[in-house]
Amino acid sequence: MNLQKNILLKDYTTFKIGGPADYFVLAQNVTDLQEAVAFAKENNLPILALGGGSNLLVTDAGFRGLVIKLDLQKLDFAGSELTVGAGVLVAYLLNKSLEQGLTGLEFLAGIPGTVGGAIRGNAGTYGQAMSDVVTEITYLDENYELKTCQPNDCHFTYRHSIFKEIKAIIIEAKLKLAQGDISAARQLVADRLKYRQETQxxxxxxxxxxxxxxxxxxxxxxxxxxxxxxxxxxxxxxxxxxxxxxxxxxxxxxxxxxxxxxxxxxxxxxxxxxxxxxxxxxxxxxxxxxxxxxxxxxxxxxxxxx
Ligand SMILES: Cc1cc2nc3c(=O)[nH]c(=O)nc-3n(C[C@H](O)[C@H](O)[C@H](O)COP(=O)(O)OP(=O)(O)OC[C@H]3O[C@@H](n4cnc5c(N)ncnc54)[C@H](O)[C@@H]3O)c2cc1C
Missing domain, CATH: 3.90.78.10 (UDP-N-acetylenolpyruvoylglucosamine reductase, C-terminal domain)
Structure with missing residues:
Protein backbone atom coordinates (compact mmCIF):
# COMPACT_ATOMS: atom_id res chain seq x y z
CA MET A 1 0.00 0.00 0.00
CA ASN A 2 1.42 3.33 -1.06
CA LEU A 3 0.36 5.67 1.72
CA GLN A 4 0.84 9.38 1.12
CA LYS A 5 0.30 12.28 3.48
CA ASN A 6 -1.01 15.82 3.05
CA ILE A 7 -2.32 15.48 -0.47
CA LEU A 8 -4.17 18.50 -1.86
CA LEU A 9 -7.64 17.38 -2.88
CA LYS A 10 -8.21 20.26 -5.26
CA ASP A 11 -5.93 18.35 -7.63
CA TYR A 12 -8.41 15.45 -7.53
CA THR A 13 -11.69 17.34 -8.02
CA THR A 14 -13.17 18.78 -11.21
CA PHE A 15 -14.08 21.91 -9.21
CA LYS A 16 -10.35 22.46 -8.52
CA ILE A 17 -11.28 23.25 -4.93
CA GLY A 18 -10.38 21.53 -1.66
CA GLY A 19 -7.72 21.47 1.05
CA PRO A 20 -5.43 18.59 2.00
CA ALA A 21 -6.28 15.03 2.97
CA ASP A 22 -4.26 13.83 5.95
CA TYR A 23 -3.73 10.44 4.27
CA PHE A 24 -4.17 9.30 0.67
CA VAL A 25 -3.94 5.89 -0.99
CA LEU A 26 -4.35 4.80 -4.59
CA ALA A 27 -6.08 1.41 -4.47
CA GLN A 28 -5.23 -0.51 -7.64
CA ASN A 29 -6.63 -3.85 -6.52
CA VAL A 30 -8.82 -5.29 -3.78
CA THR A 31 -5.79 -6.13 -1.61
CA ASP A 32 -4.69 -2.46 -1.68
CA LEU A 33 -8.23 -1.50 -0.73
CA GLN A 34 -8.44 -3.95 2.16
CA GLU A 35 -5.03 -2.86 3.48
CA ALA A 36 -6.10 0.77 3.29
CA VAL A 37 -9.33 0.05 5.14
CA ALA A 38 -7.42 -1.88 7.82
CA PHE A 39 -5.07 1.08 8.24
CA ALA A 40 -8.01 3.44 8.67
CA LYS A 41 -9.61 1.11 11.22
CA GLU A 42 -6.40 0.73 13.25
CA ASN A 43 -5.93 4.49 13.33
CA ASN A 44 -9.59 5.33 13.78
CA LEU A 45 -9.67 7.44 10.62
CA PRO A 46 -12.75 8.28 8.59
CA ILE A 47 -12.57 7.09 4.98
CA LEU A 48 -13.48 8.95 1.81
CA ALA A 49 -13.88 6.78 -1.28
CA LEU A 50 -12.80 8.93 -4.22
CA GLY A 51 -13.67 8.34 -7.84
CA GLY A 52 -13.24 11.06 -10.46
CA GLY A 53 -13.99 13.85 -7.97
CA SER A 54 -16.65 15.24 -10.30
CA ASN A 55 -19.46 15.48 -7.77
CA LEU A 56 -17.56 16.84 -4.79
CA LEU A 57 -17.16 20.04 -2.88
CA VAL A 58 -14.23 19.54 -0.52
CA THR A 59 -13.85 22.21 2.16
CA ASP A 60 -10.81 24.46 2.24
CA ALA A 61 -9.65 22.76 5.46
CA GLY A 62 -9.56 19.44 3.62
CA PHE A 63 -10.28 15.98 5.02
CA ARG A 64 -9.02 14.69 8.38
CA GLY A 65 -8.90 11.04 7.41
CA LEU A 66 -7.88 8.60 4.68
CA VAL A 67 -8.85 9.22 1.08
CA ILE A 68 -8.92 6.01 -0.94
CA LYS A 69 -8.78 6.80 -4.64
CA LEU A 70 -10.41 3.83 -6.36
CA ASP A 71 -8.25 2.78 -9.29
CA LEU A 72 -9.90 -0.61 -9.88
CA GLN A 73 -9.74 -0.93 -13.66
CA LYS A 74 -11.27 -4.35 -14.40
CA LEU A 75 -13.32 -4.52 -17.60
CA ASP A 76 -14.41 -8.01 -18.76
CA PHE A 77 -17.02 -8.59 -21.44
CA ALA A 78 -19.06 -11.81 -21.70
CA GLY A 79 -21.67 -11.60 -24.46
CA SER A 80 -23.95 -8.69 -23.69
CA GLU A 81 -22.88 -8.67 -20.04
CA LEU A 82 -19.81 -7.12 -18.50
CA THR A 83 -18.02 -6.73 -15.19
CA VAL A 84 -16.49 -3.35 -14.54
CA GLY A 85 -14.23 -2.05 -11.76
CA ALA A 86 -15.36 0.94 -9.69
CA GLY A 87 -12.42 3.05 -10.89
CA VAL A 88 -13.17 2.77 -14.62
CA LEU A 89 -14.17 6.10 -16.14
CA VAL A 90 -17.73 5.96 -17.45
CA ALA A 91 -16.58 7.61 -20.71
CA TYR A 92 -14.09 4.76 -21.25
CA LEU A 93 -16.74 2.18 -20.38
CA LEU A 94 -19.14 3.72 -22.91
CA ASN A 95 -16.50 3.68 -25.68
CA LYS A 96 -15.36 0.12 -24.96
CA SER A 97 -18.96 -1.12 -24.87
CA LEU A 98 -19.68 0.44 -28.27
CA GLU A 99 -16.50 -1.19 -29.62
CA GLN A 100 -17.90 -4.53 -28.41
CA GLY A 101 -21.14 -3.88 -30.33
CA LEU A 102 -23.08 -3.16 -27.14
CA THR A 103 -25.59 -0.37 -26.64
CA GLY A 104 -27.45 0.88 -23.58
CA LEU A 105 -24.89 3.26 -22.06
CA GLU A 106 -25.45 6.21 -24.39
CA PHE A 107 -27.00 8.09 -21.48
CA LEU A 108 -23.51 8.34 -19.97
CA ALA A 109 -22.21 10.52 -22.83
CA GLY A 110 -20.54 13.57 -21.35
CA ILE A 111 -20.81 12.51 -17.70
CA PRO A 112 -17.38 12.64 -16.06
CA GLY A 113 -16.25 10.36 -13.24
CA THR A 114 -16.05 6.67 -12.49
CA VAL A 115 -18.37 3.70 -12.31
CA GLY A 116 -18.28 3.70 -8.47
CA GLY A 117 -19.34 7.35 -8.23
CA ALA A 118 -21.98 6.84 -10.93
CA ILE A 119 -23.56 3.90 -9.09
CA ARG A 120 -23.56 5.68 -5.74
CA GLY A 121 -25.32 8.72 -7.18
CA ASN A 122 -27.33 6.73 -9.77
CA ALA A 123 -25.92 9.09 -12.39
CA GLY A 124 -27.77 9.60 -15.60
CA THR A 125 -29.37 11.83 -18.21
CA TYR A 126 -32.40 11.81 -20.48
CA GLY A 127 -34.49 9.81 -18.02
CA GLN A 128 -32.01 6.92 -17.90
CA ALA A 129 -29.55 6.08 -15.14
CA MET A 130 -27.13 3.45 -13.86
CA SER A 131 -30.02 1.58 -12.22
CA ASP A 132 -31.26 0.68 -15.73
CA VAL A 133 -28.14 -1.33 -16.60
CA VAL A 134 -26.66 -2.63 -13.32
CA THR A 135 -27.45 -6.26 -12.42
CA GLU A 136 -25.13 -6.81 -9.44
CA ILE A 137 -22.79 -4.76 -7.28
CA THR A 138 -19.84 -5.99 -5.19
CA TYR A 139 -18.80 -3.76 -2.31
CA LEU A 140 -17.20 -3.59 1.11
CA ASP A 141 -19.98 -3.00 3.62
CA GLU A 142 -19.96 -0.83 6.76
CA ASN A 143 -17.93 -3.49 8.55
CA TYR A 144 -15.70 -3.71 5.51
CA GLU A 145 -16.85 -7.20 4.63
CA LEU A 146 -17.19 -8.21 0.99
CA LYS A 147 -20.86 -8.26 -0.08
CA THR A 148 -22.90 -8.36 -3.26
CA CYS A 149 -26.33 -6.88 -3.88
CA GLN A 150 -28.92 -6.91 -6.65
CA PRO A 151 -30.57 -3.74 -8.00
CA ASN A 152 -33.82 -4.41 -6.14
CA ASP A 153 -31.96 -4.08 -2.84
CA CYS A 154 -30.11 -0.92 -3.84
CA HIS A 155 -32.85 1.69 -3.15
CA PHE A 156 -32.22 3.25 -6.56
CA THR A 157 -34.23 6.41 -7.20
CA TYR A 158 -33.42 9.75 -8.84
CA ARG A 159 -29.71 10.43 -8.04
CA HIS A 160 -29.92 8.08 -5.09
CA SER A 161 -28.84 4.58 -4.07
CA ILE A 162 -28.33 2.64 -0.85
CA PHE A 163 -24.66 3.65 -1.05
CA LYS A 164 -25.70 7.13 0.05
CA GLU A 165 -27.30 5.60 3.14
CA ILE A 166 -24.51 3.33 4.32
CA LYS A 167 -20.74 3.63 4.50
CA ALA A 168 -19.76 1.24 1.76
CA ILE A 169 -17.07 1.10 -0.89
CA ILE A 170 -18.17 -0.14 -4.29
CA ILE A 171 -15.62 -2.47 -5.84
CA GLU A 172 -17.18 -3.58 -9.10
CA ALA A 173 -20.48 -4.10 -10.86
CA LYS A 174 -22.07 -6.35 -13.45
CA LEU A 175 -23.99 -4.61 -16.22
CA LYS A 176 -26.39 -5.97 -18.83
CA LEU A 177 -26.36 -4.21 -22.19
CA ALA A 178 -27.89 -5.01 -25.61
CA GLN A 179 -26.60 -5.96 -29.06
CA GLY A 180 -27.93 -2.84 -30.74
CA ASP A 181 -27.51 -0.52 -33.71
CA ILE A 182 -23.97 0.77 -33.11
CA SER A 183 -23.92 3.49 -35.74
CA ALA A 184 -27.19 4.92 -34.38
CA ALA A 185 -25.75 4.74 -30.84
CA ARG A 186 -22.53 6.49 -31.91
CA GLN A 187 -24.56 9.20 -33.62
CA LEU A 188 -26.64 9.69 -30.47
CA VAL A 189 -23.48 9.96 -28.34
CA ALA A 190 -21.95 12.49 -30.76
CA ASP A 191 -25.16 14.57 -30.78
CA ARG A 192 -25.38 14.58 -27.00
CA LEU A 193 -21.73 15.55 -26.59
CA LYS A 194 -22.22 18.40 -29.06
CA TYR A 195 -25.34 19.54 -27.20
CA ARG A 196 -23.43 19.52 -23.92
CA GLN A 197 -20.59 21.51 -25.46
CA GLU A 198 -23.11 24.14 -26.56
CA THR A 199 -25.13 24.30 -23.35
CA GLN A 200 -22.74 23.56 -20.47
C1 LIG B 1 -19.21 18.91 -16.17
C2 LIG B 1 -20.01 17.90 -15.35
C3 LIG B 1 -21.16 17.34 -15.89
C4 LIG B 1 -21.92 16.42 -15.14
N1 LIG B 1 -23.04 15.89 -15.71
C5 LIG B 1 -23.77 14.97 -15.00
C6 LIG B 1 -24.94 14.37 -15.57
O1 LIG B 1 -25.34 14.67 -16.69
N2 LIG B 1 -25.61 13.46 -14.83
C7 LIG B 1 -25.20 13.10 -13.58
O2 LIG B 1 -25.84 12.23 -12.96
N3 LIG B 1 -24.10 13.64 -13.03
C8 LIG B 1 -23.37 14.57 -13.70
N4 LIG B 1 -22.26 15.12 -13.13
C9 LIG B 1 -21.90 14.81 -11.75
C10 LIG B 1 -20.85 13.67 -11.62
O3 LIG B 1 -20.10 13.54 -12.79
C11 LIG B 1 -21.53 12.34 -11.32
O4 LIG B 1 -22.22 12.43 -10.11
C12 LIG B 1 -20.51 11.20 -11.26
O5 LIG B 1 -21.20 9.98 -11.32
C13 LIG B 1 -19.62 11.22 -10.02
O6 LIG B 1 -18.64 10.20 -10.17
P1 LIG B 1 -17.18 10.37 -9.57
O7 LIG B 1 -16.44 9.11 -9.83
O8 LIG B 1 -16.55 11.62 -10.07
O9 LIG B 1 -17.53 10.49 -8.03
P2 LIG B 1 -16.77 11.39 -6.95
O10 LIG B 1 -17.06 12.82 -7.23
O11 LIG B 1 -15.36 10.97 -6.81
O12 LIG B 1 -17.56 10.96 -5.64
C14 LIG B 1 -18.92 11.29 -5.49
C15 LIG B 1 -19.46 10.52 -4.27
O13 LIG B 1 -19.39 9.13 -4.55
C16 LIG B 1 -18.57 8.45 -3.59
N5 LIG B 1 -17.84 7.41 -4.29
C17 LIG B 1 -17.00 7.52 -5.37
N6 LIG B 1 -16.54 6.30 -5.71
C18 LIG B 1 -17.08 5.41 -4.82
C19 LIG B 1 -16.97 4.01 -4.64
N7 LIG B 1 -16.22 3.23 -5.43
N8 LIG B 1 -17.66 3.44 -3.60
C20 LIG B 1 -18.43 4.19 -2.79
N9 LIG B 1 -18.57 5.53 -2.90
C21 LIG B 1 -17.90 6.13 -3.92
C22 LIG B 1 -17.67 9.54 -3.01
O14 LIG B 1 -17.26 9.19 -1.70
C23 LIG B 1 -18.60 10.74 -3.02
O15 LIG B 1 -19.46 10.73 -1.91
C24 LIG B 1 -21.49 16.05 -13.85
C25 LIG B 1 -20.31 16.60 -13.31
C26 LIG B 1 -19.59 17.52 -14.05
C27 LIG B 1 -18.32 18.09 -13.48
Whole structure:
Protein backbone atom coordinates (compact mmCIF):
# COMPACT_ATOMS: atom_id res chain seq x y z
CA MET A 1 0.00 0.00 0.00
CA ASN A 2 1.42 3.33 -1.06
CA LEU A 3 0.36 5.67 1.72
CA GLN A 4 0.84 9.38 1.12
CA LYS A 5 0.30 12.28 3.48
CA ASN A 6 -1.01 15.82 3.05
CA ILE A 7 -2.32 15.48 -0.47
CA LEU A 8 -4.17 18.50 -1.86
CA LEU A 9 -7.64 17.38 -2.88
CA LYS A 10 -8.21 20.26 -5.26
CA ASP A 11 -5.93 18.35 -7.63
CA TYR A 12 -8.41 15.45 -7.53
CA THR A 13 -11.69 17.34 -8.02
CA THR A 14 -13.17 18.78 -11.21
CA PHE A 15 -14.08 21.91 -9.21
CA LYS A 16 -10.35 22.46 -8.52
CA ILE A 17 -11.28 23.25 -4.93
CA GLY A 18 -10.38 21.53 -1.66
CA GLY A 19 -7.72 21.47 1.05
CA PRO A 20 -5.43 18.59 2.00
CA ALA A 21 -6.28 15.03 2.97
CA ASP A 22 -4.26 13.83 5.95
CA TYR A 23 -3.73 10.44 4.27
CA PHE A 24 -4.17 9.30 0.67
CA VAL A 25 -3.94 5.89 -0.99
CA LEU A 26 -4.35 4.80 -4.59
CA ALA A 27 -6.08 1.41 -4.47
CA GLN A 28 -5.23 -0.51 -7.64
CA ASN A 29 -6.63 -3.85 -6.52
CA VAL A 30 -8.82 -5.29 -3.78
CA THR A 31 -5.79 -6.13 -1.61
CA ASP A 32 -4.69 -2.46 -1.68
CA LEU A 33 -8.23 -1.50 -0.73
CA GLN A 34 -8.44 -3.95 2.16
CA GLU A 35 -5.03 -2.86 3.48
CA ALA A 36 -6.10 0.77 3.29
CA VAL A 37 -9.33 0.05 5.14
CA ALA A 38 -7.42 -1.88 7.82
CA PHE A 39 -5.07 1.08 8.24
CA ALA A 40 -8.01 3.44 8.67
CA LYS A 41 -9.61 1.11 11.22
CA GLU A 42 -6.40 0.73 13.25
CA ASN A 43 -5.93 4.49 13.33
CA ASN A 44 -9.59 5.33 13.78
CA LEU A 45 -9.67 7.44 10.62
CA PRO A 46 -12.75 8.28 8.59
CA ILE A 47 -12.57 7.09 4.98
CA LEU A 48 -13.48 8.95 1.81
CA ALA A 49 -13.88 6.78 -1.28
CA LEU A 50 -12.80 8.93 -4.22
CA GLY A 51 -13.67 8.34 -7.84
CA GLY A 52 -13.24 11.06 -10.46
CA GLY A 53 -13.99 13.85 -7.97
CA SER A 54 -16.65 15.24 -10.30
CA ASN A 55 -19.46 15.48 -7.77
CA LEU A 56 -17.56 16.84 -4.79
CA LEU A 57 -17.16 20.04 -2.88
CA VAL A 58 -14.23 19.54 -0.52
CA THR A 59 -13.85 22.21 2.16
CA ASP A 60 -10.81 24.46 2.24
CA ALA A 61 -9.65 22.76 5.46
CA GLY A 62 -9.56 19.44 3.62
CA PHE A 63 -10.28 15.98 5.02
CA ARG A 64 -9.02 14.69 8.38
CA GLY A 65 -8.90 11.04 7.41
CA LEU A 66 -7.88 8.60 4.68
CA VAL A 67 -8.85 9.22 1.08
CA ILE A 68 -8.92 6.01 -0.94
CA LYS A 69 -8.78 6.80 -4.64
CA LEU A 70 -10.41 3.83 -6.36
CA ASP A 71 -8.25 2.78 -9.29
CA LEU A 72 -9.90 -0.61 -9.88
CA GLN A 73 -9.74 -0.93 -13.66
CA LYS A 74 -11.27 -4.35 -14.40
CA LEU A 75 -13.32 -4.52 -17.60
CA ASP A 76 -14.41 -8.01 -18.76
CA PHE A 77 -17.02 -8.59 -21.44
CA ALA A 78 -19.06 -11.81 -21.70
CA GLY A 79 -21.67 -11.60 -24.46
CA SER A 80 -23.95 -8.69 -23.69
CA GLU A 81 -22.88 -8.67 -20.04
CA LEU A 82 -19.81 -7.12 -18.50
CA THR A 83 -18.02 -6.73 -15.19
CA VAL A 84 -16.49 -3.35 -14.54
CA GLY A 85 -14.23 -2.05 -11.76
CA ALA A 86 -15.36 0.94 -9.69
CA GLY A 87 -12.42 3.05 -10.89
CA VAL A 88 -13.17 2.77 -14.62
CA LEU A 89 -14.17 6.10 -16.14
CA VAL A 90 -17.73 5.96 -17.45
CA ALA A 91 -16.58 7.61 -20.71
CA TYR A 92 -14.09 4.76 -21.25
CA LEU A 93 -16.74 2.18 -20.38
CA LEU A 94 -19.14 3.72 -22.91
CA ASN A 95 -16.50 3.68 -25.68
CA LYS A 96 -15.36 0.12 -24.96
CA SER A 97 -18.96 -1.12 -24.87
CA LEU A 98 -19.68 0.44 -28.27
CA GLU A 99 -16.50 -1.19 -29.62
CA GLN A 100 -17.90 -4.53 -28.41
CA GLY A 101 -21.14 -3.88 -30.33
CA LEU A 102 -23.08 -3.16 -27.14
CA THR A 103 -25.59 -0.37 -26.64
CA GLY A 104 -27.45 0.88 -23.58
CA LEU A 105 -24.89 3.26 -22.06
CA GLU A 106 -25.45 6.21 -24.39
CA PHE A 107 -27.00 8.09 -21.48
CA LEU A 108 -23.51 8.34 -19.97
CA ALA A 109 -22.21 10.52 -22.83
CA GLY A 110 -20.54 13.57 -21.35
CA ILE A 111 -20.81 12.51 -17.70
CA PRO A 112 -17.38 12.64 -16.06
CA GLY A 113 -16.25 10.36 -13.24
CA THR A 114 -16.05 6.67 -12.49
CA VAL A 115 -18.37 3.70 -12.31
CA GLY A 116 -18.28 3.70 -8.47
CA GLY A 117 -19.34 7.35 -8.23
CA ALA A 118 -21.98 6.84 -10.93
CA ILE A 119 -23.56 3.90 -9.09
CA ARG A 120 -23.56 5.68 -5.74
CA GLY A 121 -25.32 8.72 -7.18
CA ASN A 122 -27.33 6.73 -9.77
CA ALA A 123 -25.92 9.09 -12.39
CA GLY A 124 -27.77 9.60 -15.60
CA THR A 125 -29.37 11.83 -18.21
CA TYR A 126 -32.40 11.81 -20.48
CA GLY A 127 -34.49 9.81 -18.02
CA GLN A 128 -32.01 6.92 -17.90
CA ALA A 129 -29.55 6.08 -15.14
CA MET A 130 -27.13 3.45 -13.86
CA SER A 131 -30.02 1.58 -12.22
CA ASP A 132 -31.26 0.68 -15.73
CA VAL A 133 -28.14 -1.33 -16.60
CA VAL A 134 -26.66 -2.63 -13.32
CA THR A 135 -27.45 -6.26 -12.42
CA GLU A 136 -25.13 -6.81 -9.44
CA ILE A 137 -22.79 -4.76 -7.28
CA THR A 138 -19.84 -5.99 -5.19
CA TYR A 139 -18.80 -3.76 -2.31
CA LEU A 140 -17.20 -3.59 1.11
CA ASP A 141 -19.98 -3.00 3.62
CA GLU A 142 -19.96 -0.83 6.76
CA ASN A 143 -17.93 -3.49 8.55
CA TYR A 144 -15.70 -3.71 5.51
CA GLU A 145 -16.85 -7.20 4.63
CA LEU A 146 -17.19 -8.21 0.99
CA LYS A 147 -20.86 -8.26 -0.08
CA THR A 148 -22.90 -8.36 -3.26
CA CYS A 149 -26.33 -6.88 -3.88
CA GLN A 150 -28.92 -6.91 -6.65
CA PRO A 151 -30.57 -3.74 -8.00
CA ASN A 152 -33.82 -4.41 -6.14
CA ASP A 153 -31.96 -4.08 -2.84
CA CYS A 154 -30.11 -0.92 -3.84
CA HIS A 155 -32.85 1.69 -3.15
CA PHE A 156 -32.22 3.25 -6.56
CA THR A 157 -34.23 6.41 -7.20
CA TYR A 158 -33.42 9.75 -8.84
CA ARG A 159 -29.71 10.43 -8.04
CA HIS A 160 -29.92 8.08 -5.09
CA SER A 161 -28.84 4.58 -4.07
CA ILE A 162 -28.33 2.64 -0.85
CA PHE A 163 -24.66 3.65 -1.05
CA LYS A 164 -25.70 7.13 0.05
CA GLU A 165 -27.30 5.60 3.14
CA ILE A 166 -24.51 3.33 4.32
CA LYS A 167 -20.74 3.63 4.50
CA ALA A 168 -19.76 1.24 1.76
CA ILE A 169 -17.07 1.10 -0.89
CA ILE A 170 -18.17 -0.14 -4.29
CA ILE A 171 -15.62 -2.47 -5.84
CA GLU A 172 -17.18 -3.58 -9.10
CA ALA A 173 -20.48 -4.10 -10.86
CA LYS A 174 -22.07 -6.35 -13.45
CA LEU A 175 -23.99 -4.61 -16.22
CA LYS A 176 -26.39 -5.97 -18.83
CA LEU A 177 -26.36 -4.21 -22.19
CA ALA A 178 -27.89 -5.01 -25.61
CA GLN A 179 -26.60 -5.96 -29.06
CA GLY A 180 -27.93 -2.84 -30.74
CA ASP A 181 -27.51 -0.52 -33.71
CA ILE A 182 -23.97 0.77 -33.11
CA SER A 183 -23.92 3.49 -35.74
CA ALA A 184 -27.19 4.92 -34.38
CA ALA A 185 -25.75 4.74 -30.84
CA ARG A 186 -22.53 6.49 -31.91
CA GLN A 187 -24.56 9.20 -33.62
CA LEU A 188 -26.64 9.69 -30.47
CA VAL A 189 -23.48 9.96 -28.34
CA ALA A 190 -21.95 12.49 -30.76
CA ASP A 191 -25.16 14.57 -30.78
CA ARG A 192 -25.38 14.58 -27.00
CA LEU A 193 -21.73 15.55 -26.59
CA LYS A 194 -22.22 18.40 -29.06
CA TYR A 195 -25.34 19.54 -27.20
CA ARG A 196 -23.43 19.52 -23.92
CA GLN A 197 -20.59 21.51 -25.46
CA GLU A 198 -23.11 24.14 -26.56
CA THR A 199 -25.13 24.30 -23.35
CA GLN A 200 -22.74 23.56 -20.47
CA UNK A 201 -19.73 25.52 -19.23
CA UNK A 202 -16.10 24.47 -19.72
CA UNK A 203 -14.84 26.12 -16.53
CA UNK A 204 -14.11 23.92 -13.48
CA UNK A 205 -17.32 22.83 -11.75
CA UNK A 206 -18.94 19.89 -10.01
CA UNK A 207 -21.73 19.60 -12.58
CA UNK A 208 -25.25 20.46 -11.48
CA UNK A 209 -25.18 21.84 -7.95
CA UNK A 210 -28.84 21.10 -7.18
CA UNK A 211 -31.19 18.25 -7.97
CA UNK A 212 -34.04 19.00 -10.34
CA UNK A 213 -37.50 19.35 -8.83
CA UNK A 214 -40.04 16.59 -9.39
CA UNK A 215 -43.62 17.79 -10.05
CA UNK A 216 -44.89 15.71 -7.14
CA UNK A 217 -42.70 17.72 -4.70
CA UNK A 218 -44.33 21.08 -5.42
CA UNK A 219 -47.65 22.89 -5.85
CA UNK A 220 -47.80 23.36 -9.63
CA UNK A 221 -50.78 25.75 -9.57
CA UNK A 222 -49.03 27.95 -7.03
CA UNK A 223 -45.92 28.09 -9.25
CA UNK A 224 -48.04 29.05 -12.26
CA UNK A 225 -49.61 31.85 -10.24
CA UNK A 226 -46.12 33.05 -9.39
CA UNK A 227 -45.51 33.50 -13.12
CA UNK A 228 -43.54 30.36 -13.96
CA UNK A 229 -44.17 28.60 -17.27
CA UNK A 230 -44.36 25.10 -15.83
CA UNK A 231 -46.34 23.41 -18.65
CA UNK A 232 -43.21 23.20 -20.81
CA UNK A 233 -41.81 20.62 -18.35
CA UNK A 234 -44.93 18.46 -18.09
CA UNK A 235 -43.55 15.72 -20.36
CA UNK A 236 -40.73 14.78 -17.96
CA UNK A 237 -42.61 15.78 -14.77
CA UNK A 238 -39.45 17.59 -13.57
CA UNK A 239 -38.65 21.29 -13.32
CA UNK A 240 -35.01 21.93 -14.24
CA UNK A 241 -33.45 23.81 -11.35
CA UNK A 242 -31.50 25.86 -13.90
CA UNK A 243 -34.87 27.34 -14.98
CA UNK A 244 -35.74 28.36 -11.40
CA UNK A 245 -32.32 29.92 -10.78
CA UNK A 246 -32.53 31.79 -14.06
CA UNK A 247 -36.06 33.03 -13.34
CA UNK A 248 -34.83 34.20 -9.92
CA UNK A 249 -32.44 36.48 -11.84
CA UNK A 250 -29.25 34.75 -10.73
CA UNK A 251 -27.71 33.66 -14.04
CA UNK A 252 -24.20 35.09 -14.14
CA UNK A 253 -24.36 36.17 -10.48
CA UNK A 254 -20.90 36.03 -8.92
CA UNK A 255 -19.39 36.01 -5.45
CA UNK A 256 -15.61 36.14 -5.10
CA UNK A 257 -14.09 33.55 -7.41
CA UNK A 258 -17.35 31.72 -8.11
CA UNK A 259 -20.16 32.42 -10.52
CA UNK A 260 -23.52 31.03 -11.56
CA UNK A 261 -22.73 29.95 -15.10
CA UNK A 262 -24.10 32.12 -17.90
CA UNK A 263 -24.46 28.98 -20.01
CA UNK A 264 -26.31 26.80 -17.49
CA UNK A 265 -27.65 28.30 -14.28
CA UNK A 266 -27.48 25.05 -12.27
CA UNK A 267 -23.68 25.08 -12.61
CA UNK A 268 -21.51 27.06 -10.23
CA UNK A 269 -18.17 27.62 -11.89
CA UNK A 270 -14.76 28.31 -10.45
CA UNK A 271 -13.70 31.41 -12.37
CA UNK A 272 -10.84 32.66 -10.24
CA UNK A 273 -9.17 30.41 -7.65
CA UNK A 274 -12.44 29.97 -5.81
CA UNK A 275 -12.64 28.68 -2.26
CA UNK A 276 -15.14 26.17 -0.92
CA UNK A 277 -16.40 28.86 1.43
CA UNK A 278 -17.36 31.06 -1.52
CA UNK A 279 -19.21 28.16 -3.15
CA UNK A 280 -21.07 27.44 0.09
CA UNK A 281 -22.06 31.11 0.42
CA UNK A 282 -23.32 31.21 -3.16
CA UNK A 283 -25.25 27.95 -2.67
CA UNK A 284 -27.04 29.33 0.38
CA UNK A 285 -27.80 32.60 -1.40
CA UNK A 286 -29.34 30.73 -4.37
CA UNK A 287 -31.39 28.52 -2.01
CA UNK A 288 -32.68 31.53 -0.12
CA UNK A 289 -33.63 33.44 -3.29
CA UNK A 290 -35.45 30.47 -4.86
CA UNK A 291 -37.24 29.72 -1.57
CA UNK A 292 -38.32 33.37 -1.17
CA UNK A 293 -39.48 33.75 -4.78
CA UNK A 294 -41.08 30.35 -5.41
CA UNK A 295 -41.44 28.60 -2.05
CA UNK A 296 -39.20 25.78 -3.30
CA UNK A 297 -36.49 24.20 -1.18
CA UNK A 298 -33.54 23.20 -3.37
CA UNK A 299 -31.48 20.15 -2.47
CA UNK A 300 -27.80 19.80 -3.31
CA UNK A 301 -26.73 17.12 -5.78
CA UNK A 302 -23.07 17.85 -5.03
CA UNK A 303 -21.53 15.96 -2.07
CA UNK A 304 -19.92 18.04 0.68
CA UNK A 305 -16.68 16.68 2.11
CA UNK A 306 -15.18 18.07 5.29
C1 LIG B 1 -19.21 18.91 -16.17
C2 LIG B 1 -20.01 17.90 -15.35
C3 LIG B 1 -21.16 17.34 -15.89
C4 LIG B 1 -21.92 16.42 -15.14
N1 LIG B 1 -23.04 15.89 -15.71
C5 LIG B 1 -23.77 14.97 -15.00
C6 LIG B 1 -24.94 14.37 -15.57
O1 LIG B 1 -25.34 14.67 -16.69
N2 LIG B 1 -25.61 13.46 -14.83
C7 LIG B 1 -25.20 13.10 -13.58
O2 LIG B 1 -25.84 12.23 -12.96
N3 LIG B 1 -24.10 13.64 -13.03
C8 LIG B 1 -23.37 14.57 -13.70
N4 LIG B 1 -22.26 15.12 -13.13
C9 LIG B 1 -21.90 14.81 -11.75
C10 LIG B 1 -20.85 13.67 -11.62
O3 LIG B 1 -20.10 13.54 -12.79
C11 LIG B 1 -21.53 12.34 -11.32
O4 LIG B 1 -22.22 12.43 -10.11
C12 LIG B 1 -20.51 11.20 -11.26
O5 LIG B 1 -21.20 9.98 -11.32
C13 LIG B 1 -19.62 11.22 -10.02
O6 LIG B 1 -18.64 10.20 -10.17
P1 LIG B 1 -17.18 10.37 -9.57
O7 LIG B 1 -16.44 9.11 -9.83
O8 LIG B 1 -16.55 11.62 -10.07
O9 LIG B 1 -17.53 10.49 -8.03
P2 LIG B 1 -16.77 11.39 -6.95
O10 LIG B 1 -17.06 12.82 -7.23
O11 LIG B 1 -15.36 10.97 -6.81
O12 LIG B 1 -17.56 10.96 -5.64
C14 LIG B 1 -18.92 11.29 -5.49
C15 LIG B 1 -19.46 10.52 -4.27
O13 LIG B 1 -19.39 9.13 -4.55
C16 LIG B 1 -18.57 8.45 -3.59
N5 LIG B 1 -17.84 7.41 -4.29
C17 LIG B 1 -17.00 7.52 -5.37
N6 LIG B 1 -16.54 6.30 -5.71
C18 LIG B 1 -17.08 5.41 -4.82
C19 LIG B 1 -16.97 4.01 -4.64
N7 LIG B 1 -16.22 3.23 -5.43
N8 LIG B 1 -17.66 3.44 -3.60
C20 LIG B 1 -18.43 4.19 -2.79
N9 LIG B 1 -18.57 5.53 -2.90
C21 LIG B 1 -17.90 6.13 -3.92
C22 LIG B 1 -17.67 9.54 -3.01
O14 LIG B 1 -17.26 9.19 -1.70
C23 LIG B 1 -18.60 10.74 -3.02
O15 LIG B 1 -19.46 10.73 -1.91
C24 LIG B 1 -21.49 16.05 -13.85
C25 LIG B 1 -20.31 16.60 -13.31
C26 LIG B 1 -19.59 17.52 -14.05
C27 LIG B 1 -18.32 18.09 -13.48
Missing amino acids: PNEPSAGCIFKNIEFKEVDIDDLKQRGLDIEQFAKHQKIPTSYLIEQAGLKGYSMGGVQVSQKHANYIINVDQATAEQVIMLISFIKQQVRDKYGIQLHEEVQFIS
